[in-house]
Amino acid sequence: AQSVTQLDSHVSVSEGTPVLLRCNYSSSYSPSLFWYVQHPNKGLQLLLKYTSAATLVKGINGFEAEFKKSETSFHLTKPSAHMSDAAEYFCVVSDLFGKYIFGTGTRLKVLA
Amino acid sequence: SQTIHQWPATLVQPVGSPLSLECTVEGTSNPNLYWYRQAAGRGLQLLFYSVGIGQISSEVPQNLSASRPQDRQFILSSKKLLLSDSGFYLCAWKGPPVRNEQFFGPGTRLTVL
Structure with missing residues (x-):
């Protein structure tokens, strides 16, 4: 069975400082992994995806994530946080049939 | 390009009333379609998915149902709403x-009073 664990329910950073949102996964085969962002009362927007190509994946809005098989991790990073990055972030693993298993989410707060 | 619509955007309904939420997709054919619910303080829960017209799979037992009358239309319904049906519904x-990525609609905020 597959699962995904987001290690922090809340993260606070100052504007202009780096962002790290942690995600660990469990999968019995090579997984497809995704990060989504959700602003309040909005739908989910795809930030980036990993599908067994390059292990360092670049996404929109300056975000990137690195797939580390040895650590079963897919952490999301951004070098410099912007106020508009404040939102909830979801790490997702897809099963063989394309169904999503969601993490519980990390709420990112950006301090001025 | 593809777009996905949901309506209504917000809905307030009394307990015991019926429900119909609609989702339509443009710019693609034969998509897989999904309904999720996001309850306050909780993650996203897959409710139903469909791989084609008239084909519905239910993930969790509940008083909701789904239908796919057309290729790009997905409807979530209930005959009698419960308080616990409140939440944010995403198609x-x-x-x-x-x-294999999924693309989400803007969501419907349902409050059952």
Whole structure:
């Protein structure tokens, strides 16, 4: 069975400082992994995806994530946080049939 | 390009009333379609998915139902709403198997009083 664990329910950073949102996964085969962002009362927007190509994946809005098989991790990073990055972030693993298993989410707060 | 619509955007309904939420997708054909619910303080729960017209799979037992009367239309219904049905309902679509990401609609905020 597959699962995904987001290690922090809340993260606070100052504007202009780096962002790290942690995600660990469990999968019995090579997984497809995704990060989504959700602003309040909005739908989910795809930030980036990993599908067994390059292990360092670049996404929109300056975000990137690195797939580390040895650590079963897919952490999301951004070098410099912007106020508009404040939102909830979801790490997702897809099963063989394309169904999503969601993490519980990390709420990112950006301090001025 | 593909777009996904949901309506209404917000809905306040009394307990015991019926429900109908609609989702439509444009710019693609034969998508997989999904209904999720996001309850306050909780993650996203897959409710139903559909791989084609009239084909519905239910993920969790509940008083909700789904239908797919047309290729790009997905409807979530209930005959009698419960307080616990309150939440944020998201529809999503997925294209061909070679592209396995899902794209989400703007959501419907349902409050049952």
